[in-house]
Amino acid sequence: MMNRLQEIKQSIYDTVSAIIFWMVLIFSIAFGIAMQDAEAAEVSDVIAGDISCYNSNSTQIYWITDAICYASSLYQVDPLLVTAVMETESHFSFGTFYTTSSAGAIGLMQLMPGTAAAIGVDPYDPLGNIVGGTAYLRNMLDDFSGYGEYAVTNAVAAYNAGPAAVTAYGGCPPYSETQNYVIRVSDAYNRLLTSYYSQ
Numbered sequence: 001m002m003n004r005l006q007e008i009k010q011s012i013y014d015t016v017s018a019i020i021f022w023m024v025l026i027f028s029i030a031f032g033i034a035m036q037d038a039e040a041a042e043v044s045d046v047i048a049g050d051i052s053c054y055n056s057n058s059t060q061i062y063w064i065t066d067a068i069c070y071a072s073s074l075y076q077v078d079p080l081l082v083t084a085v086m087e088t089e090s091h092f093s094f095g096t097f098y099t100t101s102s103a104g105a106i107g108l109m110q111l112m113p114g115t116a117a118a119i120g121v122d123p124y125d126p127l128g129n130i131v132g133g134t135a136y137l138r139n140m141l142d143d144f145s146g147y148g149e150y151a152v153t154n155a156v157a158a159y160n161a162g163p164a165a166v167t168a169y170g171g172c173p174p175y176s177e178t179q180n181y182v183i184r185v186s187d188a189y190n191r192l193l194t195s196y197y198s199q
Contacts (some may be wrong), residue, residue, distance in 0.1 A: 071134035109133025
């Protein structure tokens with residue numbers, strides 16, 4: 001009889017322990033998701049705020065914000081870096097889909113037709129343009145990841161001048177356009193970071 005009572009107590013203890021374990025696990029997962037959502041909301045607020053400095057169309061602001069968050073998540077690129085590149089490239093203007101740059105670049109991420117074709121996106125499709133530009137930036141970050149503290153600088157320079165130029169010079173090439181481009185992206189990124197951490 002005593003053994004049976006101990007078995008019942010042990011069974012109740014095991015059941016309660018299991019319930020507590022699963023409650024803690026579910027709470028932890030829910031808390032983690034909530035924290036990710038909170039962080040994503042903060043990042044998206046920073047991005048939307050930056051876009052609104054150049055583009056007053058609220059529909060476009062939130063569409064571009066969502067597209068940046070989607071593409072950066074897809075390719076594991078810092079969304080603030082994608083935003084800084086896009087700001088420097090196009091100032092978030094949809095007008096860039098109707099007129100190409102002097103070099104022939106297209107859209108919000110100013111994709112060259114050859115680059116877009118190599119990645120497999122339509123540069124005239126707004127989402128394809130952002131996804132393609134982010135994928136290309138991811139490629140540059142990977143290609144120049146071995147450059148130590150200058151890895152991101154060289155990746156950004158390669159986004160502008162092409163990876164062959166960066167490889168040939170062993171770093172940011174001595175082109176005034178590319179050097180100014182890197183500085184502008186860096187300034188935009190640092191401003192975005194400051195905005196993010198000051199929330």
